[in-house]
Amino acid sequence: MARLAAYKQHHEQSEGACAHAIGQSEKAERALAQSEAICRAHGVRLTPIRRKVLETLYATRRPLGAYDLAEALAPDGRRLAPVTIYRALEFLIEQGLAHRLASQNAYIATFHDDHETTAFLICEECGDVNEINPDALSSTLAGLVQAEAFRPHARFLEITGKCSQC
Amino acid sequence: MARLAAYKQHHEQSEGACAHAIGQSEKAERALAQSEAICRAHGVRLTPIRRKVLETLYATRRPLGAYDLAEALAPDGRRLAPVTIYRALEFLIEQGLAHRLASQNAYIATFHDDHETTAFLICEECGDVNEINPDALSSTLAGLVQAEAFRPHARFLEITGKCSQC
DNA sequence: GGCCGAAATGATACTTTGTTGCAAAAACCC
DNA sequence: GGGTTTTTGCAACAAAGTATCATTTCGGCC
Numbered sequence: 001m002a003r004l005a006a007y008k009q010h011h012e013q014s015e016g017a018c019a020h021a022i023g024q025s026e027k028a029e030r031a032l033a034q035s036e037a038i039c040r041a042h043g044v045r046l047t048p049i050r051r052k053v054l055e056t057l058y059a060t061r062r063p064l065g066a067y068d069l070a071e072a073l074a075p076d077g078r079r080l081a082p083v084t085i086y087r088a089l090e091f092l093i094e095q096g097l098a099h100r101l102a103s104q105n106a107y108i109a110t111f112h113d114d115h116e117t118t119a120f121l122i123c124e125e126c127g128d129v130n131e132i133n134p135d136a137l138s139s140t141l142a143g144l145v146q147a148e149a150f151r152p153h154a155r156f157l158e159i160t161g162k163c164s165q166c
Numbered sequence: 167m168a169r170l171a172a173y174k175q176h177h178e179q180s181e182g183a184c185a186h187a188i189g190q191s192e193k194a195e196r197a198l199a200q201s202e203a204i205c206r207a208h209g210v211r212l213t214p215i216r217r218k219v220l221e222t223l224y225a226t227r228r229p230l231g232a233y234d235l236a237e238a239l240a241p242d243g244r245r246l247a248p249v250t251i252y253r254a255l256e257f258l259i260e261q262g263l264a265h266r267l268a269s270q271n272a273y274i275a276t277f278h279d280d281h282e283t284t285a286f287l288i289c290e291e292c293g294d295v296n297e298i299n300p301d302a303l304s305s306t307l308a309g310l311v312q313a314e315a316f317r318p319h320a321r322f323l324e325i326t327g328k329c330s331q332c
Numbered sequence: 333g334g335c336c337g338a339a340a341t342g343a344t345a346c347t348t349t350g351t352t353g354c355a356a357a358a359a360c361c362c
Numbered sequence: 363g364g365g366t367t368t369t370t371g372c373a374a375c376a377a378a379g380t381a382t383c384a385t386t387t388c389g390g391c392c
Binding site: 211231232233243248249252273 | 363377378379380385388
């Protein structure tokens with residue numbers, strides 16, 4: 001897909017001199033440590049494969065397709081089978097550590113600010129994704145969902161548009 | 167996919183005695199007439215294929231995959247090529263007559279209440295989709311989007327959960 | 333009516349994304 | 363250490379979506 005190619009291109013361009021990458025890597029490390037804690041608390045195992053997938057997602061800070069992940073995890077030798085990636089992703093999503101961006105057919109690690117509702121602002125130009133947890137959105141959703149007698153399960157909203165940079 | 171099989175099964179079950187189908191068909195016809203008006207206004211053509219796809223979506227009142235549509239449009243003879251369906255869907259989406267439910271890899275006709283923000287409440291059990299246009303959501307989104315300096319393009323929210331029936 | 337360019341459809345092959353089923357290996361429990 | 367559960371490997375497959383080019387249809391124009 002052109003989308004993924006664009007992601008990579010952008011990623012390579014910004015690799016050397018990405019201003020906000022500084023400070024983001026610490027953030028990713030904190031989130032990773034927190035992820036481990038969550039797994040311990042849930043009594044589940046963050047195995048090497050799962051951890052590596054999660055690390056890659058945090059390091060990229062950008063939605064990655066399952067096949068992109070497979071490639072990223074095998075820079076040298078042979079790559080993991082798709083099903084292995086999908087199983088790792090399934091696990092991460094179950095534990096709330098990652099999320100599938102359906103509109104992009106891609107996956108992204110979540111920063112677990114423990115709010116009820118999370119929205120992803122997806123820039124259509126640069127592909128950047130911003131995770132926000134506005135309380136206003138939580139209450140609005142809660143209200144309208146009550147009005148419709150609907151019990152929401154996944155409270156993730158994907159909003160595509162143009163980010164402040166573009 | 168199991169999802170599509172489930173859709174069909176549910177559809178067949180409720181075909182005979184679907185309570186809310188009465189009244190819904192008129193609604194669909196109104197929406198169809200309105201769609202024609204929109205196309206005329208836009209100076210674009212609602213060709214037979216496009217119209218049939220739209221009709222099927224309205225009649226089903228449920229997200230349909232592109233391949234489901236291909237099958238539905240060829241009960242007798244040979245079915246349309248995938249690309250034909252996708253082109254029709256692309257057209258309908260461009261004109262705002264249909265929407266792609268990314269989380270379902272499926273497509274659904276929209277009832278054009280001309281609000282800014284549309285949310286789809288997707289029941290994970292029965293597959294029913296309810297389209298709502300709450301003003302509260304519009305303003306909430308507008309606010310937070312302003313706070314993030316983000317210009318949203320597509321204002322469609324997909325919320326999965328459990329509907330009042332299930 | 334007949335012609336021409338643009339829009340729409342057909343046909344074919346292909347890519348990307350995700351799944352199924354079963355076997356091997358590793359981790360956990362006692 | 364033995365048995366069970368969980369995780370990973372492997373191979374084939376299914377589903378969703380796209381690219382390319384040829385053919386037909388539509389709309390305007392003379």
